[in-house]
Amino acid sequence: MDTLSFDSNIQNQSKFLHGFAFRLTKNREDAVDLYQETLYRALKNQEKFLPGSNIKGWLSTIMKNLFINMYRKRKKFHIVKEPIGSTFDYVEYFSDSERNLGEVKTTLEEINKEINCLSNEYGIPMKMLIEGYKYEEIADLLNVPIGTVKSRLFQARKQLQGRILRNFNVSSCYDLKDNY
Numbered sequence: 001m002d003t004l005s006f007d008s009n010i011q012n013q014s015k016f017l018h019g020f021a022f023r024l025t026k027n028r029e030d031a032v033d034l035y036q037e038t039l040y041r042a043l044k045n046q047e048k049f050l051p052g053s054n055i056k057g058w059l060s061t062i063m064k065n066l067f068i069n070m071y072r073k074r075k076k077f078h079i080v081k082e083p084i085g086s087t088f089d090y091v092e093y094f095s096d097s098e099r100n101l102g103e104v105k106t107t108l109e110e111i112n113k114e115i116n117c118l119s120n121e122y123g124i125p126m127k128m129l130i131e132g133y134k135y136e137e138i139a140d141l142l143n144v145p146i147g148t149v150k151s152r153l154f155q156a157r158k159q160l161q162g163r164i165l166r167n168f169n170v171s172s173c174y175d176l177k178d179n180y
Contacts, residue, residue, distance in 0.1 A: 006046055009055045010039065017059060024067045034070070038063040114163045115156075122156035125149055 017038060021031040041062050042049075049058055115126055128138045135153075139146040 003046070006049070007043075010042060010059065013056050013059055016056060017063065020060060020063060021067075024063070030070075034063060034067055037066050041066065111160070111164070114160055117163075118156055118159060122152050122159065125152045126156040126160075129153060 017035055018031065021034040021038070022028065025031045025034055038059060042059055045062075049055065115123060115130075117123075118126060125138050125142065128141070129135075133141070135146055135149050139149045142149070
């Protein structure tokens with residue numbers, strides 16, 4: 001389907017999409033944002049639309065999935081409007097369990113300390129995963145099969161879980177190495 005006919009098909013669904021967005025969000029501003037994001041995603045993924053398919057259903061699915069993702073994000077964060085200067089801006093607050101950022105930072109430092117206590121066999125792949133490397137990249141860089149990487153990461157997670165569940169009651173990571 002060429003771009004011109006694709007655009008006209010989307011424009012024909014404009015009224016429906018506006019209404020659907022409002023029914024989902026119950027808010028004009030959020031509905032407009034959802035509508036615009038849906039159009040952006042549809043145009044960005046135009047090549048994935050199969051000519052002759054139900055464009056209304058395809059656009060509805062995109063919008064519904066965007067709304068669900070937006071809902072999950074808002075559920076994770078408390079989104080409130082708070083006066084800043086002379087205008088109102090959105091301010092994101094962490095949920096109640098994450099409000100004390102000092103505790104979160106301390107916990108992350110303790111987890112990183114525990115990761116550093118892993119043997120190189122498990123620690124290096126875990127650090128690479130945390131840095132954003134994909135399994136295939138880790139396998140290539142360490143010159144091991146991908147199955148080995150997956151196995152080592154599984155074992156690393158299992159060891160970390162055991163350490164964390166013990167509430168960091170062990171004075172040093174060297175005391176734990178004998179248990180594995």
